[in-house]
Amino acid sequence: MQKILGGSYQIGTNSGVGVPTDLEGPAIQVTINDFLIDSLTVTNQDFLSFVEATGYVTEAERLGWSFVFHYFLDEVTKKQSQTVGGLSWWYGVKKADWRHPEGANSTITGRMDHPVTQVSRNDAVAYCIWAEKRLPTEAEWEIAAKGGNNFDQYPWGKELLINGEHRCNIWQGDFPDNNIHADGFDGTAPAKHYLPNDYGLYQMIGNVWEWCVNPGRISLETFNNMDGKTFWKQHQQVDDQYYAIKGGSFLCHHTYCNRYRIAARNGNTGMSASNNMGFRCVKDI
Template identity: 40%
Template sequence: MKNKTFWIFGVLTISIISLAYGYTKIIVPKKEIAVNAADCHELPSSNESEFKPTIENKFKPNSDKTPKGMVWIPGGEFSMGSNVEDESLCSIKGVTKDAAPIHRVYVDGYYMDQTEVTNEEFEKFVKATGYITVAEQKPTKEEFPTANEEDLITGSVIFTPTPSAVNLNDFLQWWRYEPGTDWRHPDGPQSTIKGKEKYPVVHVVYEDAAAYAKWAGKRLPTEAEWEFAARGGKTGNLYAWGNNLKPNGKFQANIYQGHFPIKDGDTGEDGFKGIAPTAQYAPNAYGLYDMAGNVWEWVNDWYSVDYYKSLAESGQTIKNPQGPAAYNDPNDPSQIKRVHRGGSFLCTDQYCTRYMVGTRGKGEYRSAANHLGFRCVKSK
């Protein structure tokens, strides 16, 4: 079973972990990275002069037309992207460059879910449709022709803390493929979602999220829509709530504090160790919860490392961008990837600070993990 698990992990889901970590693995020199938060002194900074003011649309629909659990996002013109060069407070240089350069974008108004889709919401969809997620489906020989039949087993990827401090260059040390893991069994085959109805659903791949959205009469947001909403009408902020990570000394999102990724390393200073129920922190200016941390969120766009560069080079304000026509990740060219946004409960100042509002994540479109979910939007 150990060999089977290792094989299936390596083939089926290794790219899901590359959403932020692959860059670190490639760019950082082969040496031990500090795992003590006290060793991290340099805060990320942003040159706000590169951001032009956000211009919101004036139209507002009647409030009685707002779908339950959603809020109106006015849309408009804004500066999209990030000019922060550091991956983390430990100043790993240059790895957020796929979120540059800053460029002007316009989006029409739309409705957006206030929270990430929860277990109870996803369960209603499954009961109504009989839908089976990708993690619950046995991989096929057509997908993996070189695999042995006994190696084709259902499951998903789970974060697994290490016994002690490790070199952060090798993310395989804290992730494992666990057979029998899926949205109903988020922490392994013996776990359940009982009592976790308000937690965000996880272990869903892109097509699972898109299927739910279609059933609900909604769709997945574009990357531009997601960022416009996360910024809340503000211009150039580092975070969905402002420029201070802890205003008045309080965390505003469920992220990781303490020694990453060791067992019991998360101190839970933000109120949670691991994943949290939705809406545990103040909403942003548009009334949206958890636009940073808790779980990464699928968006509709293909991932291309140089997409922002191509938009900026046009010299125009891009209207309702739908993402690139094809995926492009030179670091992993064989994998088909979609964009993730928002960061997760595993984002830490020592390793991955992609809860910063303009930064991006990525993942193989048929791979899932216990820190990845989604929310939906609806056109007016």
């Protein structure tokens, strides 16, 4: 884990590039306390250790299905699965879970150093309690992602590519059908891949969405009134309320989900799981 010093930081953006209802701006100053944050998202190996120690069964395992992006499914599986209304590229796939991210015929063998996926926020909370950690607030996550800089776009600056090289795992090509994976991956990348930001944190942008502790789309000003400890006390119960997620994923593309930016905001319901959803933890000092 890396230590983030408490103090006053700017979050949000005045760029106007986001979805208005996401409430990304205007940018404000917020004050936070010292905290520690994982350098990496929780990996399949990490989650396996948790499951072996506790016997925990994820919500996707209990339900018997979860969401998988169409790109990873054959036609037989698609015909056997339910599409999501308004999002025809997502399917509810039987036996998709963290051990089988793309369905029963998939495996995490060879991907133990990749981020765990198919975990709901409730699953992430259970892991945090076991690890004696918690989920970050959006403000903590955003401050950590900046790496001590003033960027609100990417951890490395304003341009997506540096000398023609990719610094994060997102979608290249024509979304949602043709991924040319110019960044080297069509699915998740290892959690410790590409260069870290100036705080030593890997893949804060792209790869997998990361669950946060606070409800989704709350006013940025709220983070001056409630700290991470308070959010955690109020929101570590199991429920299906709408919670914040940050960072974007390997499925983000500028033509559809331009949320692979530091200041970008999004959310999902607490029981939701998919093959592009993960998390990292923080710890109060």
